[in-house]
Amino acid sequence: MNTVYVGLELRRIFRDYVNVFFVGVLPAFLFLIFGTQSYSSERIGNGNVGMLIMISMAAYGAVTATTGIGGMAAVERMQGWGRQLGLTSMRDVSYVGNKTLVALVVATIPIVLIYLLGALTGASATALAWLLSGALVLVGAAVFGVYGLAVGLAFRTEAAVSAASGLLVIMAFLGNVFMPITGTLLDIGRFTPLYGYNALVRYPLTGGDLEAGGHDPLWMILANVTVWAGIFVLAATHLVRRGRERQ
Amino acid sequence: MIRDRRRKYDAARASTLIDMHTHDATPAIELAGLTKQFRTARGETVHAVDGVDLTVGQGEVVALLGANGAGKTTTLDVVLGLTRPTGGSARVLGLPPHEAVAAGRVSAVLQSGGLLRDLTVRETVELVASLCLDPRPVDEVLERAGLHPISRRMVSKCSGGEQQRLRFALALLPDPDLLVLDEPTAGMDVTARHEFWDAMHTDAAAGRTVVFATHYLEEAESFAARIVLMAGGKVLADGSTSEIRARAAGRSLAARLPGPDVRRVTKALRARPEVVRVDLRGDRVTVVARDSDAVARVLLMEHGACDLEISAASLETAFLSITERVMEDAR
Numbered sequence: 001m002n003t004v005y006v007g008l009e010l011r012r013i014f015r016d017y018v019n020v021f022f023v024g025v026l027p028a029f030l031f032l033i034f035g036t037q038s039y040s041s042e043r044i045g046n047g048n049v050g051m052l053i054m055i056s057m058a059a060y061g062a063v064t065a066t067t068g069i070g071g072m073a074a075v076e077r078m079q080g081w082g083r084q085l086g087l088t089s090m091r092d093v094s095y096v097g098n099k100t101l102v103a104l105v106v107a108t109i110p111i112v113l114i115y116l117l118g119a120l121t122g123a124s125a126t127a128l129a130w131l132l133s134g135a136l137v138l139v140g141a142a143v144f145g146v147y148g149l150a151v152g153l154a155f156r157t158e159a160a161v162s163a164a165s166g167l168l169v170i171m172a173f174l175g176n177v178f179m180p181i182t183g184t185l186l187d188i189g190r191f192t193p194l195y196g197y198n199a200l201v202r203y204p205l206t207g208g209d210l211e212a213g214g215h216d217p218l219w220m221i222l223a224n225v226t227v228w229a230g231i232f233v234l235a236a237t238h239l240v241r242r243g244r245e246r247q
Numbered sequence: 248m249i250r251d252r253r254r255k256y257d258a259a260r261a262s263t264l265i266d267m268h269t270h271d272a273t274p275a276i277e278l279a280g281l282t283k284q285f286r287t288a289r290g291e292t293v294h295a296v297d298g299v300d301l302t303v304g305q306g307e308v309v310a311l312l313g314a315n316g317a318g319k320t321t322t323l324d325v326v327l328g329l330t331r332p333t334g335g336s337a338r339v340l341g342l343p344p345h346e347a348v349a350a351g352r353v354s355a356v357l358q359s360g361g362l363l364r365d366l367t368v369r370e371t372v373e374l375v376a377s378l379c380l381d382p383r384p385v386d387e388v389l390e391r392a393g394l395h396p397i398s399r400r401m402v403s404k405c406s407g408g409e410q411q412r413l414r415f416a417l418a419l420l421p422d423p424d425l426l427v428l429d430e431p432t433a434g435m436d437v438t439a440r441h442e443f444w445d446a447m448h449t450d451a452a453a454g455r456t457v458v459f460a461t462h463y464l465e466e467a468e469s470f471a472a473r474i475v476l477m478a479g480g481k482v483l484a485d486g487s488t489s490e491i492r493a494r495a496a497g498r499s500l501a502a503r504l505p506g507p508d509v510r511r512v513t514k515a516l517r518a519r520p521e522v523v524r525v526d527l528r529g530d531r532v533t534v535v536a537r538d539s540d541a542v543a544r545v546l547l548m549e550h551g552a553c554d555l556e557i558s559a560a561s562l563e564t565a566f567l568s569i570t571e572r573v574m575e576d577a578r
Contacts, residue, residue: 004377012365076363084361084417086329088378089349 002098009102023068024109027061031114036121045206047125052205054118055133056177059201061110062141066103067148067168071161073099074152092240096146103145104138111137125205132204140197140225146232147193153239180212196224273341275425275456276303276326280335283321295321297480303458305424308451310467311460313477319460320358323429327355340424351380351421356414356428364403368394368413371402375417382420392416392446408439415446428459432466444470478570498539502552504530512550
């Protein structure tokens, strides 16, 4: 890890107040709308539905943050920053590593904010479920930092950043993040990137049980996360190398 | 303290320089049979570099001169390890390019781009310094690039010349043995250009090897001791500035051709060995030739030309003529 590099990257991000506002405040607002209704006090797993929605909204906020930072990396590449970095002693692996770390720090903002709101509005579960789900939201969001980076590197335009974020909304619906999905949609959804992540972060609460009935075994959840993480990492590493050559 | 170390360092450089002249040092750059092909979006293959052999000794200041698309940037990208050659070999200070770069022995001022707009000048230098193995102190580098007065300014608020000086500062960070400049003054105004080259002169005087690409002839002439002329991915000429000038010698003739078969005349002129280039605009023909007297005679006696003017070809035209001559030979 390079503390100077990570520190300066964070300074850049916090300079952009508008961006920070959207990453932190928008998902929190969504939670306040969807997570504090009459159904929120219904029981699920070792807690209630308010807790379930809190976890998923925090997850959505976290992946929005990490995807955005990945996308920002793409814009840098467009400005030729990748060539400048190619002239330093920094290796590809540590570029991806440092960027991921920056994304994780920023992803902590919506998580802390929404978990705080959840605690204040009656979300409940075992202490272990609180801690474990929070940790999984954070760590799992790293995968989407790599996703944002890969999409951005592939298309190299600022529009790619919005495209990657826009796709997140669709993925979130297919991934059972916003509302319970059933039938064919669920069958398809199980193969999409956000499904595994969302199911994993809910696991400490639900043990794999779905809101609308049914059960996801842990191996299936982990397989989804592993495969998609693998795809994103391979794509990003390949594209970082390509980005160094002249366009 | 810093100044003291700097002086010691300069002394060390000077002695290496002397060593180099007496001993056979490892070349700064060694390219052999270098080729690089790109595939365009439409699937055509472009030969950006097409068989370049080039050796640059340590301490040399060399200009890569050529028009856009001559293959300069691609050649330099290979030297910097930013792109892999399709064929041939490249060694930099005796090492594979990416190793020489990772060791901080080579650095570069790249063509426009390569900066983050939302960092300050100082932050940019700090950031890149953190990625170098053994960087020079940030303050020293800012000082040398003349950036101290604007070190707190956002990159987005810097002029083109200031941004270029910042790239220069970044290139100084690893304290490289070889400094590569890819069209370093593109987009600068005259004052900025002079300031930039002043800074470079100081640096080159310290014995650093400098290789720069440019399409400004005067820039190559006034700064480099050796010019490598490139076109179509090949090296067309390579020699000291005066040698190149001699090779480029020629005169330019302009005349009016009153007759009806102007096209036949230009064709006949092109067939002559001493003729380098023929341009026709209306009934006025311009000929660049090595033996201007012979061409003048032919124009007046055989083709009934009038209003003949003979002038020394500008170096610019002369370079064009070398380029075209060699390209035609290749065809």
